[in-house]
């Protein structure tokens with residue numbers, strides 16, 4: 001037996017080892033998981049704040065792991081990103097989401113033509129065939145470019161030069177919507193926004209939190225007001241994430257935000273729920 005101090009140290013050490021082993025085995029399992037169809041997508045509706053109508057949904061990937069059960073993207077996207085598997089995984093998500101958007105449109109249960117939002121990771125942005133593959137996916141699914149919104153985090157674009165932005169600009173010129181995800185968490189200079197081929201700002205959840213109470217946090221109100229006014233001046237639409245209560249939704253609507261997403265409307269779920277849950281939520 002060891003002294004208490006040494007023991008504690010060993011425990012912490014063992015903990016780190018266990019985590020490293022778990023990480024390692026998850027990482028090794030990724031390629032087979034993709035082959036075996038263990039990934040699936042949940043969809044979370046995007047709601048227009050002015051009339052409560054559903055504009056589309058964000059595709060959020062999950063892994064149904066044979067041992068660990070359902071794993072969230074935060075548990076495996078970073079691993080896929082560091083090994084390069086994110087490229088084929090991201091391609092699968094895009095194909096699957098496009099197929100789903102086609103199905104929503106064909107079924108005709110939704111009032112408006114549904115759009116689908118897909119997250120792009122930094123490696124996908126640098127992947128040389130991104131534009132060609134995206135065009136092919138849209139064509140195969142029979143979707144216009146406007147049916148797709150690609151979400152890119154602010155951090156992935158900070159410091160990107162014109163060359164690095166070219167693929168996104170090409171997609172934007174074709175009519176694909178580009179959203180700047182987690183906006184407000186990075187340190188980008190706001191004037192930098194003018195250089196980016198984005199059409200939507202997705203305000204990070206941290207801003208939504210200050211809207212929980214009535215009256216809302218006055219500083220957060222000022223910040224959101226400022227961002228909305230800047231965004232609209234630049235012809236960008238504003239989507240707010242993490243809306244969990246009606247109070248938040250009311251405040252954010254009052255501040256001129258365009259679109260909202262969050263548990264108040266619906267949690268991420270299976271694609272069949274999209275228009276069903278949407279019409280229920282839209283008529284309170």
Ligand code: C2E
Nearest residue numbers: 060061072073074077093119120121242243244262263268
């Ligand atoms: P994100 O793009 O910022 O997605 C929003 C996250 O907030 C999702 O977490 C969603 O489930 C969660 N969320 C939605 N509404 C609420 C709410 O009202 N309250 C709270 N507390 N949370 C809410 P999720 O599904 O765990 O995804 C985490 C992140 O993983 C995403 O953050 C995105 O960056 C990444 N991700 C998900 N799918 C993909 C993918 O297909 N490719 C890539 N590259 N990344 C993905």
Ligand code: CA
Nearest residue numbers: 058119151181
């Ligand atoms: Ca996103």
Ligand code: CA
Nearest residue numbers: 181182202241
């Ligand atoms: Ca986000």
Ligand code: CA
Nearest residue numbers: 181182204205
């Ligand atoms: Ca996020």
